[in-house]
Amino acid sequence: MKKKFVVLLSAVTMLGGMAIGVGAAPVLEKITANLNWGIRYEVNGKQWTPKDQSGNKIAAINYNNTTYLPVRAVSDALGIAVKFDNKTQKITLGEKLATTPLTSEKIDVGYSSVVTTDKQYTVHDGKDYGSGVLMKEINVEQKVTFKPEGKHQTLELSVLPVSVSKEISVKVFNGEVLLKEVFLSPGGSGQSVTLDIKGAKELKVTAKLVDIIGASGTIFLAGTYK
Template sequence: MKKKFIIALSSFTLLGGMAIGAGAAPILEKITANLNWGINYNISGKAWSPVDQNGKKLAAITYNNTTYLPVRSVGEALGVAVDYNGSSQTLTLGEKSDTTPITSEKIEVKYDSFVTKDKQFTVQQDKDYESGVVIKEIFIDQEFTLLPEGKYQTIELSVFPVKMNNKVSLKVFDGDILLKEFEVDSSSGKQTASFDIGGVKKLRFTTDIPNIGFTPQSMFVTGSYK
């Protein structure tokens, strides 16, 4: 329902201050419009105000008896991914047609974890996943962060035990909201999950060991955005 709503809405919304012309050759056409600060907004029964990426309040634009809203702000509020390709002037809402490896976007790692293309880790069950994150030295709680920046609607993850002696819980958070939990041990093999991340800017991955030991453990996490 969210996807259908935002796609319909996109026909009369603006992305930041850019207008996208019709036809094969996009153009910018100067208009005279008004910033409309008098509109109040409700999303799912709760008051809401559109803001830019810096948190500055935005106004709707009224032009020729039509109201235009900032599509990125609306997309984030409704949980719909919004991405704009400046070179092709293409606005994408929701899922993309192609997949993008999680390692193509920024990843923040801590302690001894690392991003890798080493086949020692990327080749799992006779398949080369090409890149991913190795969570290493899991005898203490570890974490890393993916930064999709609200550009993708879905993430598909695969988690593999590399060296496991105890069961380890791998949790994926959007802020304080738990999106997914994997229970990984030496016998768990490959675990996969696909879930909605529309509008999400950061995904935090944390490990938790129910029975703390002193033997370092490790796992490999890979996947793609769409």
């Protein structure tokens, strides 16, 4: 695992709250502590094993009669976004005040989709969304994968028509869980939705015609994370 600053959470707050027991000290202080591999965990009634970003098991740390776990492992278990800013030595949990454009994070596009800042696509009803993903040649299912990588709690997503001659179904998934389905109709306007993405690492967006006979469509996706 890469060398990095680690903030620890008290395990006794794991299922109740998210109170951090360590301040933003300007220097690291050396301590003597013990790894406790004997602790068992349950989250929402299910057995849980804390792991690092590489999938390796993590032991709790016992220090001064208090038990600690790494904040990222706990945030993943509870579905809370966590972001660490190495420059400022700041950890942010949950929804942030500032927004992050959808296209500022990694995106995997299909063969007929593209990230664009072209104003002929980014401007809708007088509003310029700045950037987004253009999904073209939609008939059978097309897919785009957004990768917030666990750093964001919510997604404000706008699904906008570019060329829609038949109804298009757009679905957003967090893993196998369907978060939202919206429909774009010929002559209709776009739709904007607020999604609780619970610190998701990947979000899959699919688009396809409801009736795939003799037609194809183009839509534009834009939004911001918080």
